[in-house]
Amino acid sequence: MMGAALTMDCADATWTAAYERDRDRLVTLAATIIGSRDAAEDVVQGAFEKAFRHRSRLDPSLPVTAWLRRITCNESVSFLRRQRLRRVLLLGSEQPDPAPETAIADRLAVTEAVRRLDPRHRVVVGLFYLCGYSMEEVAEVLDLPSGTVGSRLHRARQLLRAILDEREGDQERRR
Numbered sequence: 001m002m003g004a005a006l007t008m009d010c011a012d013a014t015w016t017a018a019y020e021r022d023r024d025r026l027v028t029l030a031a032t033i034i035g036s037r038d039a040a041e042d043v044v045q046g047a048f049e050k051a052f053r054h055r056s057r058l059d060p061s062l063p064v065t066a067w068l069r070r071i072t073c074n075e076s077v078s079f080l081r082r083q084r085l086r087r088v089l090l091l092g093s094e095q096p097d098p099a100p101e102t103a104i105a106d107r108l109a110v111t112e113a114v115r116r117l118d119p120r121h122r123v124v125v126g127l128f129y130l131c132g133y134s135m136e137e138v139a140e141v142l143d144l145p146s147g148t149v150g151s152r153l154h155r156a157r158q159l160l161r162a163i164l165d166e167r168e169g170d171q172e173r174r175r
Contacts, residue, residue: 033076047072085129113163121156
């Protein structure tokens with residue numbers, strides 16, 4: 001079985017074999033992207049769960065390993081994006097050791113920007129970035145298509161950027 005292309009019509013035992021065979025390499029890949037082996041193990045577990053849940057989407061003639069690598073990369077990048085925004089919202093800044101007054105001002109600015117979002121955008125930001133749900137989980141919680149959740153997250157990021165840029169411009173003009 002080693003080296004053979006796994007297909008999506010395989011039984012659960014084949015998925016277990018794929019997990020055992022590919023897990024360490026995928027954890028190394030995710031750790032390279034994320035920078036933390038512990039977090040990478042969680043990301044890879046989530047990637048396997050996602051792949052298994054959506055196994056009907058893969059062309060049966062394609063190897064599962066390549067698909068798992070792509071999902072792992074995407075999940076790793078998503079993990080970093082969520083961590084970055086979570087740091088800004090919860091800690092106040094991405095900058096290392098900012099002055100306390102700067103950190104507080106940044107946190108207040110981001111919190112205020114999130115509050116200014118429309119509730120449908122605010123809820124996806126909260127669930128995705130602060131609670132750490134995947135887009136599929138957010139979609140399930142809100143009973144929305146995952147594409148809609150993705151669109152709302154994208155739009156929310158654009159709006160947050162515009163709100164924070166506007167605030168920064170106002171501060172520059174006051175100086």
